[in-house]
Each structure stands twice: as C-alpha cells, then as structure tokens.
Amino acid sequence: MAAIQHSYRYLAPSMLSGDEKPKLALSTSNSQAVPHPYFFEGRLKSPRLSANLLITLYSIIGTRFFTAINTLKSMGAFDPVVTSDGKNLRFEGFSLCCSAYVRVDLLPESYEGDVVGKGSTNVDFNMPMRSALARVSDKAGLSFAVGHDEFAVQSGAEKAIEKKVELPLRWIRGMLEVQSYQASMHKKIEVNGLEALRFIRSLPKSSTTRTPMWLVGGPFGLRVTTREETQGVRFVDSTRLRVLEPLLPMALSLAVYADELQQSSAWVLTFPGARMTLVLSAEIWRGFSGEGQALRALMRAGDASALAQVKANLHWQSSLRANALAAQLTLTKNVVEDALHILGASGLVGFDVIDDAYFHRVLPFNLSLIEDMHPRLAGARLLLEQGAVSITRHTPLDALVTSAGIEHRVREVDGELHCTCPWFASNQGDRGPCKHILAVEASTTIQGH
Helix, strand or coil, X not given: CCEEEEEEEECCCCEEECCCCCEEEEXXXXXCCCCCCCCEEEEECCHHHHHHHHHHHHHHHCCCCCCCCCCCCCCCCCCCEEEEECCCEEEEEECXXXXXXXXXXXXXXXXXXXXXXXXXXXXXXXHHHHHHHCCCCCCCCCEEEECCCHHHHHCCCCCCEEEEEEEEHHHHHHHHHHHHHHHCCEEEEEEEHHHHXXXXXXXXXXXXCCCCEEEECCXXXXXXXXXXXXXXXXXXXXXHHHCCHHHHHHCCEEEEEECCCCCEEEEEEEECCEEEEEXXXXXXXXXXXXXXXXXXXXXXXXXXXXXXXXXXXXXXXXXXXXXXXXXXXXXXXXXXXXXXXXXXXXXXXXXXXXXXXXXXXXXXXCCCCHHHHCHHHHHHHHHHHCCCEEEEEXXXXXXXXXXXXXXXXXXXXXXXXXXXXXXXXHHCXXXXXXXHHHHHHHHHHHCCC
C-alpha cells in the first residue's frame, strides 16, 4: 500500500491534570502557518458529554472495520485534525479502514471561554488521555485548552515530542473524497434520542456485512428491513453504528442523510452545544478513497480564475454556500460549486450536512501530490495528451478510447456515459467515472460541444 512519511511534533503530550479541578490540555502539532497553534482556553459546560464525544472519536479513528490483504501491518491510529474558525472547534478523522469518517463539532454554546486562534492542525490523542477522560464528571467540571499557553509557546528551552507514522495515500484520499459525498446528501430520517437508542440497541451485535439493511421511519418509529426501501437509508455492518450507543442517552436527536444512489450515509447526533457526524461508505471494503466522486470537478477545472477567486475568499468561515459566494463574486452557482468540489478534493474545505454548507479548513498533510492520489484523473489527462480519444458521434455521444493497446468504447445510454472497460463493468459508475469516461467528457468540452 502506498504511504507517505508524516511526523507529528508536539511540545508536550495531551493530558488531563488535576483531581478537584481537572484541566484537559489537548496538545497541537506544529503547522506551516503557526508553530504549535493556540486555539482555545476556557471551561466546558457539559464535561461528561464532551469527554464521551472525544472518547468515541478516538475509538472510531483507532478501529479497523475491514482488513484488506495489503493493509500496512504497523499502521496505527492517527491523531485527528482540529479546526478552529473563531467560533467552533471541529475534530475529524477516519477509521483505519477508511470506511467511516467521524467529526465532533463543539459549538459556542458548549463552552465558556475564548477561541483565540483560527486554523487547522493535528491534536495529540493518546491512550493515557483517553483513560483520564473516562473519569471526567460534571460535578468536578472541566477546564479545556487546545494548544499551549503563551509561556509554553515562548519557552526558549522548547522540547518536542515527535510521532513518526506512515500515512497511507488511501487514508488521505478518503479525507479528500468524503466531502463530495456529503455535499450530495439529503436528510431522510430524523428521530429523538430515545428512539435512536432503541434502534441502535436492536441491531445485531455481530457483523452483518453480507446483508444490506434499510432503515425506515414511520408512525410507529424506526424499523429495519432487508428489502430495499426507496424512502429508507441503506447500511451494512451494524458494528459501525453501534459505536454511537454510549452517546445516545445524552443525544437530543439523530438525523440520517443519504445520497440519491445510496452510496453513502451520514448519521448526525445532536447534543446541547455539540454534534457528532458519522459518515459510512456503502460497503466496509469500500473505503472512501476509491470512490471518485470529485473527479469530474477536478477534470473540468478549466476556469482557473474562478477557482482562484473562491480560494482567495476562504477565511476560516464556518459556513460556505455556493449561492452566496456566487452572488458575492458575480459567478454562476455551478462554477462556484465546482470550485468548492475542487477545494474539497484538495483538503481546503470540509462539508457539514446539518448546515448544508462547506467550511474552511486545511488538512495538515503534504498534499503536493494530489494527482498521484487520484490515479484515474492522472490517467485521463495522459489519454488526452496522447490523443487517445476519438469522438465518432456527438448526439448521443459515442467515442473510442485507446488505452494500453486496447480500444474501449464510451457511449451515452439514457443520459449517462457507459464504458466497456473492466472498471466500469465492475462498478457501473457507482464509484465515479473511469479514466476513459473522464477523458471523453474533457475532450467534448475542449471541442466546445
């Protein structure tokens, strides 16, 4: 499995100190913009809830729901990304198998204090801190800090703790890809926390990967069926949902979102002043890294000026909507949406299904090799360079693409492009377009059709 070397550099480990007046200090890693950024200091209004949210986050990013044959044996949990926009604190990460994305949002109502910095970086999550979080109580309260105080930052005798890990490109691609799925989701079901708890407790405790299930809402509550339901939400492997069970007694509601083709789903728990979002791939063996939902936007990124304008207007906003940006920049909504897709696939924005909007953040990884992270995109551009595309008919579209000495046919069927290559035969377009379809679509755009 392809991987890159990545180092986390912390001034001190994250820790929970003090017994009578506990203080949780989450240590941030250095970033290119601000060394060891200091984001927040204050008190949490619901210490036990906040601790449980962070424990669940840690649990998901340390879990492998599916083990592939070529999985790196030494691969361990990665420290989550924390983003501060001046109001909210967002913690996000991926399961080890890339089939589950998780984000915890601490909203302004959840704390008393000041968010003093804006930016994105990693935050140190370690086993001792997790064990300490389990002992947090509402009675004792909890002071909370993200980063280091001024004294620590300015200390002349700085000592750093370094973690060197191998970040698989698959994991990074998943972080880049999951935003596109969320942007196409719509809310299907919403229930209160008690109903959600009943549903989760009714799920099988063993893995159910071979049997797709459908969650359906109705006048008598939630029900699960193995028959396809157009108004339901498809999911597999109940173990990915059971990780939410400890949080449900405190949840106000559960909202479930899905895209039209049921290729992914988002499960959002709402609490007083906080949210947790869990996004699941259609199958546990389908990590988000191979889905290719943003490839079309990346391929047709011809309006460099529009992309530059949208990128220049990223200022750590907690809500970025295409229509508002389009009006502000005097661009069309479709152009801005494409730009946001591209920025999402570049690690510069995430997506919040509750707000139905993007938010600015910067993944603290080396993303200089974006093309290498999208082999279908690189393959399509190579086909164009080689002149491998021959359009035989424009309406309906019909084309021939020569790749590795083999001629593939791309043709339009009921408004959708189909290809004769093995990738399309295996996935039927569910995991994004193949490189041949990408090349044909780009070729027709270049020719002005």
